[in-house]
Amino acid sequence: MITTVAESPVNYLNHQTTLASWLLTKDHKRIGLMYMVVVTIAFIIGAVFAALIRTELATPAGDLVSSDMYNRLFTMHGVAMVFFVLIPAVPAILGNFVLPLMLGAKDVAFPRLNLLSWYVFVIGLCVTLFAMVYGGVDTGWTFYPPYSTDGSSSNVLAAGIGVFITGFSSILTGLNFMVTIHRMRAPGLTWFRLPLFVWAVYSTALVMVLGTPVIAITVAMVAAERALHLGFFDPKLGGDPVLFQHLFWFYSHPAVYIMILPPMGVISETIACFSRKNVFGYSFVAFSSLAIAIFGFLVWAHHLFVAGISPYSAMVFSFLTFAVAIPSAVKTFNWTATLYRGAIWWKAPMMWTFGFMGLFLIGGLTGLFVASLGLDVHLTDTYFVVAHFHYIMVGGAIMGFFAGLHFWWPKMTGRMYNDNLAKLSALLVFIGFNMTFFPQFILGYLGMPRRYHEYPPEFQVLNLASTAGAMVLGIGYLLPMIYLTYSFFKGEKASANPWLATGLEWTIQSPPLPQNFLVQPVVTEGAYEYSKREIKVA
């Protein structure tokens, strides 16, 4: 059993309480919470757009909003969710909070830079919100030219600048995490004793640092073409629109791994803790994260199979796409095997974990459909793709985020939440999600194109089912906001280690001291030695 921690009445939340003490903090834990506030705001905005989209699609006619408004809604839903929720959710919120704790460090390597990243992120969001209010954006979150550089009359420039700025937050955070993991590990904390979450965050940081500059350049080129008529992409100016797609997806496909790798890391933590076992095949799970990060850079053109690339190049990218599926399959099998002969504790974080596994499984397997050249011709640009990426990026990433949030919430806030409500909301999200997005696979095979404001009447029944599911999903997401807010102020006090988990973050009080550790911890064993530790108790 883990030794009891002497509780200090002072912690990182209450040692200073002024607004300035938050806005000027260099404490990674406070910065993590500040990201949570901003990301939650972006999530609510994105969710409102989603609700309007689904309501419009309840009927085949465009009767709720105009076509121009509908196009702005799905664009701004995508921009808000991708750049301001999915990319930062796990690394910037949970990563910031737990990474230094897991390493036995006082903070990240560059605390001041960490605060700067948050400000850059907020400025990027503000510029993007400005674009949404003044003119909106209607290019789709993909900003494909020549529509984005010539055709659209919306405020593409401001939205592009917003995304450009936000990218630097990502780059700086990635850099910070990489240096932290290399330089700040506690004595004895070798690479193969690291929690798998750290491996996942490291892989993610690699993608952030290598990939994000490319999207920054690409968006800058769109801005230059739009504002100054420099001909990069528009054929009228001598450019090539397909070049944009190569550049865009060179970042934006790896960006999917920025979204899903950290939640995968979370799942490795929760599944070990609530099975009270070692993660099966630790090194395979660790290296599969790296493999995904590296292979992820080699598959971008699978978004271009019908965009006029050579069939032979399509063949190569299809092959590489199938190859990148293998590390994801390996992870899933290892998680499943971890459960075997475990002692499975049905607490709320584990329910979110099961939800993640179910949705990620469907998302991953349907990826095989769109990786298949002959099928992708029919499926691409339809609702099949919409369903597929929502299963990965929302089903997988957001379920994983909630698993992590429920797991570390007692550490972050020093409070417990209502376990039954948390389980109920995991169930509602799981059911609501499947109701919303499963019918979209069928719609996709039927041929309903994405980004359609109006659609032929025979697609209505499935769209109605999807809209009904979105309501259930909405309630599932609303519940945690209520019971977690309640918990933050009124929840039962949490002990240092309510889950009896391994890991350095559980050896200190909840919420932690401002300086995290009073004494420098020394690590003498692997990350998940549940069996060894607990024998003393039993």
Next chain:
Amino acid sequence: MLSGIPLFPPAASTLAPEVDALYFFLLGVTAFFAILVVVLVLYFAIKYRDDTGLKVGAPITGSIPLEIGWSLVPFFVAMGIFVWATAVFFHIVRPPDQTLEVYSTGKRWMWRFQHVDGQREINQLHIPVGRPVKVTFTSEDVLHDLFIPAFRVKADAIPGRYSSIWFTATKTGEYHLFCAEYCGTRHSGMIGTVYVMEEKDYQAWLSGGGLTGSMSARGEQLFQQMACSTCHVNDGTGRGPSLLGVFGSTVKLSTGQAVKADETYVRESILTPQAKLVNGYQPIMPTFQGLVNEEGVLSLIEYVKSLGSGGTGGQQASAAPAPAAAAK
């Protein structure tokens, strides 16, 4: 139309059953793996449940044979799917030699089709059943995508270049035609209908229109109007190369490279003549960018095609580069 929930689109081309077979195979494979994992997770979660939180799991850390097994099995399954899907893909992107040619331009927010015999239509495409049809198209403004779900084909329409889809319809009827690449305000209104007709009905439809003359006749008219004919003299003595038999042949360029004279090449030679200069000719041809619209370019291409295609004629033209290249 709303009776029952549709689960499966009509399959009305020779490609559709190939794509559907792949789809059902993948459904089977993925359902197998999904059910396997879900059943195992649920079984373990229930069998090994312990709500005290105090028990520990068995000290198992991993198994190399299992890791190898569950890496290799999915890999081989994936490779099988890859090979099959790629074979289907090559059927989709490689049209047969003899096709009925239709040309199209996408523009916000309509599809315009031109038949070789002269008929033009908007957001409607009439084709005969049982004959391979190839639609060659481009865009006049932003990206579009020509998508016919019942035939399981689609391709992006990209300004500045040509794309094509081909299909052999197997069932008469009316099918959706969608724009599948987001193109602005009325993207969802850029839809139409494909009418697949019996051959005799198709012939009747053809004879009903076409008062403006065939595409190549229109192209020839443009060829004269824009004075192309003053330089591109058929006997090869003009300031520009003869166009007899050029289409489909291999053209030797001033850079020493060779290029196949396809639709894209002819289009480029009209709009940006200096980009690929034929060996032995001066860069004197002016650009026709802005002087001829996309439909005009397509008519000109159809006219160039009518002058004979690679190897069938025109080899007599002294400057015809293909034999020169071969002689080398």
